Amino acid sequence: MGRIRLLSDELINQIAAGEVVERPASVVKELAENAVDAQATSVRVQLAEGGLSAITIIDDGFGMSRDDARLCLERHATSKLADADGLFQIVTKGFRGEAIPSIASVSRFSLTTSEPGAAVGTRVVVEGGSAASIEDAAPLAGTRIDVLDLFFNVPARRKFLKRESTELTHCEEAVVRLALAHPKVSFSLEHGGRRLISSAATDDLRERIAELLGGEALPHLLAIDERRLGVSVTGFIASPEFTLPTARGLYTFVNRRYVRDRGVNSAVQRAFQDSLPPGRQPVTAIFIDLDPRAVDVNVHPQKLEVRFSDPRSIQEALSAAIGRALKAAPWRQNAGQPLPEAVHAQYAMAVDRFLARASETPGAFLEPVPLPSAEATRAPFGTARPQLNDDPPPGYFGALRFKGDLGRRFWLCEGPGGTLVVVDPFAVEERLALQSLVDRHRAGEVTEAGLFSTTVSLGPDEAAAVLARASSFARLGLELDDFGQGSLAIRRAPPELSGGAVDFTALLRELVPLVPVELTDDDQLMDALGVMAHRAVSTTWRAPSHDEVHARLAALDGTDFLLRPRRQRVVVHELPLLELESRSGESPRSR
Ligand SMILES: Nc1ncnc2c1ncn2[C@@H]1O[C@H](COP(=O)(O)OP(=O)(O)O)[C@@H](O)[C@H]1O
Ligand SMILES: [Mg+2]
Incomplete structure (x- = not known):
């Protein structure tokens, strides 16, 4: 047989x-x-x-x-x-x-x-x-x-x-x-x-990148756009101020398919080579688009690798695209200048580590996804007192001594008991906006009609979903009128949102899944207000100037940290100096 x-x-x-x-x-x-x-x-x-x-x-x-x-x-x-x-x-x-x-x-x-x-x-x-x-x-x-x-x-x-x-x-x-x-x-x-x-669906790739990889990246994104015969390389790269210790922020796509292709990635890394500190990796979302006949995607079971018929031309297009964006980047112009004196070498090192961690957790919200096991055993550096964000002591922020900022993205302060305190100014604005939205809601304040009006066009189904929730939206301070055919007029909006720059289409799309037809649940209300606060701040955000910092910090003391929408950024990290000392022997790039 x-x-x-x-x-x-x-x-x-x-x-x-x-x-x-x-x-x-x-x-x-x-x-x-x-x-x-x-x-x-x-x-x-x-x-x-x-x-x-x-x-x-x-x-x-x-x-x-x-x-x-x-x-x-x-x-x-x-x-x-x-x-x-x-x-x-x-x-x-x-x-x-x-x-x-x-x-x-x-x-x-x-x-x-x-x-x-x-x-x-x-x-x-x-x-x-x-x-x-x-x-x-x-x-x-x-x-x-x-x-x-x-x-x-x-x-x-x-x-x-x-x-x-x-x-x-x-x-x-x-x-x-x-x-x-x-x-x-x-x-x-x-x-x-x-x-x-x-x-939510968007035409703005930057918005999507910020949403998925964390708003911290946003101020650092540089557009790339290289179109050659048969291939285009587009997307965004983060300027060399914003890097990670691993290659996990390196996203490359071939004909909109995510790939982890050694040839592509090393071309990207080479293009960054002279710009990045040793041991650091770039953050990118790069799209290589070419005639599908010029690339074989059928070489890997999970289709993570590809084979180009002309790999050289792809590498050249990548290096031209990245090289040009880096050369034009604003950071180059002040590259030779020393950091402000207040940014002590140890502070810089600590913040470097902190930045790496903050950007490894997408969005860096509270309740972060637990870190992988090996890391979890030791308290992550920079989150020595995460509960600080739940319940900061009275007057904590007003008493901080502002030292300077880092990468135009974080405030560095001296805190109580000789700690280094890193504050995220974007999160501060979001908290302040949330507080004023909540105060207004609690006081039952209604904004005056007629002062503000804007129209949004949605798909008919989306518009119907929004209109079905009209009374819930009214509780949030958003009053809507049906214009028919998917168009809506927003008649009233809280002043936090009525500055003109807010993308109401995106806001409504983001709110619909969070807001039930009858909004009675306090947690749902808080989640919705959290999204509104985020939108209110993100469209117009710029880092406050140095003389505004103390006023913003003092205002933060007046906010209620018990307000906890689901989407919430970490406001403050406190780094005990004791830990700094014990690590000061390590190389800052050793992680
Ligand atoms: N979400 C979906 N909507 C419509 N058609 C689908 C969906 N998922 C799978 N299909 C159909 O089932 C087929 C088999 O899917 P799959 O096993 O993933 O193979 P493949 O995607 O390689 O064709 C697809 O070719 C498509 O026609
Ligand atoms: Mg399939």
Whole structure:
């Protein structure tokens, strides 16, 4: 009897899953990419336990017919590739038809989908690659996929997963990569009901970068734009004042696909070489766009690497684009000047470390995602007293002695008991704006009509969603009128927002998912006011001048730190000097 047997489909899929589905983040990546391929304008990701117990992805893309919903579970079933020629001109994220059958073979999988206008939708359920059961479902104008208990039937794989917080960080990263490449699609990520990413559709890539990589980067972003025959290199790089100790802020995309390609990344690093301090890495979001026939994306199971037909021309375009932006960067002009004397060498070192950490936590909000295990054992430098942000002692800020600023982005102060205190002036303005919005709300103050009016145009569905919440918006001080066809007039807005520069379209889009039709819950109210405060400040933000600093700090003492919207920045970090001394032997770049 022969020894050779054909593998069962179930086993084939599980083997393929080994390549495509490594961890919850791979599921998030594959399914969110499918949503983008399906031309969704909104992609919502919900996770439980870091994606280990549940991953749900909901999109409003073009959905699938019943036949397609059945077929997509078959191996090598794809709508994105018809023939071998197609393989050399891929414009979609997917093309191999592997992800869905692979994921379904290692989870309890269900897919609900309908095409636009369909009277009835389809639900397909598969348990660990078993035969699919198919039934009618309510139409949902898009697709929803639920992946429960990943690897429940492959215990060996499950063992390799890291703890919840690590898996969550990877899932977040998957969303960040896709969201950077598609600013016109709105993305959200929730974990256990808590919203971690909420990024409204925007035409402004800078806005998206700031949202995903942290507003700290914003003042440092330099546009790059190099168009040559057959290739364009566009996007943003952070100027050399804003760097990280690792390459994790280095985002590169080829035809809108995130890649981690050695050739591309080393070209980027080389272009920065003379500008960065040793051991530091640039922060970039670079888009290389070229004829899909000039790049092979089919060389890596997760499509993270690519092969260019002419790698030299790509490297040259990259180095020209980056070189030009760096040369024109404003920082060069004062590069020779010494730092203000007050910025003691040790302070500079401490703040350097702090900056690196602050920017490694996307957005640097309170309740940060726990740090990876090795770091967690030792108290992270610069967050010696994180609870300071929850409950600063009375008069704390007014008593700080301002020493200078760093990178036009942080205030350095001398604090009580010989501490170095680093304050984020953007967070200060946000707190002050929040406080005045809350005060106004509590006093039941209404702004005068007629003083302010602006119109916004939304999609008809969005406008309807906003109008359905009109009474909730009124509680927030935003009074709206329907102009029809998706246009709304904003008749009244709190003065914090009526300075003229606020992007109300973005604000309304951001508020809709946070604000219920009847806004009664205090936490929801606080979250909404937090978003308004953020918007009020972010559009007009500039660092206050040095003689304004003390007044701002003193004003901060009058705010109530018990107000805690979900999106909240860390205002202050206090660095005990004792710790500075114990570390002063280390090289500042050793991390
Ligand atoms: N969210 C979605 N909306 C519409 N169609 C989808 C969606 N997800 C998957 N599909 C369909 O299922 C097919 C198989 O998906 P997948 O297994 O990820 O392979 P690929 O993306 O490589 O084609 C896709 O080609 C597409 O036609
Ligand atoms: Mg796919």
